[in-house]
Amino acid sequence: MQGLIEEGEETIQQKGDADVKDAALIAAAQRVEHYEIAAYGTVCEYAQHVDQSGHRMLSETLEEEKEADSKLTKLAVNSINKKAEAS
Numbered sequence: 001m002q003g004l005i006e007e008g009e010e011t012i013q014q015k016g017d018a019d020v021k022d023a024a025l026i027a028a029a030q031r032v033e034h035y036e037i038a039a040y041g042t043v044c045e046y047a048q049h050v051d052q053s054g055h056r057m058l059s060e061t062l063e064e065e066k067e068a069d070s071k072l073t074k075l076a077v078n079s080i081n082k083k084a085e086a087s
């Protein structure tokens with residue numbers, strides 16, 4: 001996760017077209033979301049067998065991470081990537 005955050009920080013510091021940079025920042029944010037989805041998915045599966053209340057909480061968090069990823073995808077596909085391509 002620290003490496004993913006550093007990648008995002010490097011993207012922020014890059015010079016260049018703002019729209020392309022926005023597209024790159026969305027991609028960086030999605031890498032973080034995908035890491036979180038993998039991590040929460042794993043512990044959610046473990047919790048299903050040992051801790052039902054923990055499992056419910058982790059399931060909710062996993063769904064929130066998936067929703068965040070979906071929102072970022074929609075933002076990229078419907079707007080930011082098109083602006084970046086036109087730049």
Ligand SMILES: [Fe+2]
Pocket residue numbers: 032033036065068
């Ligand atoms: Fe997240």
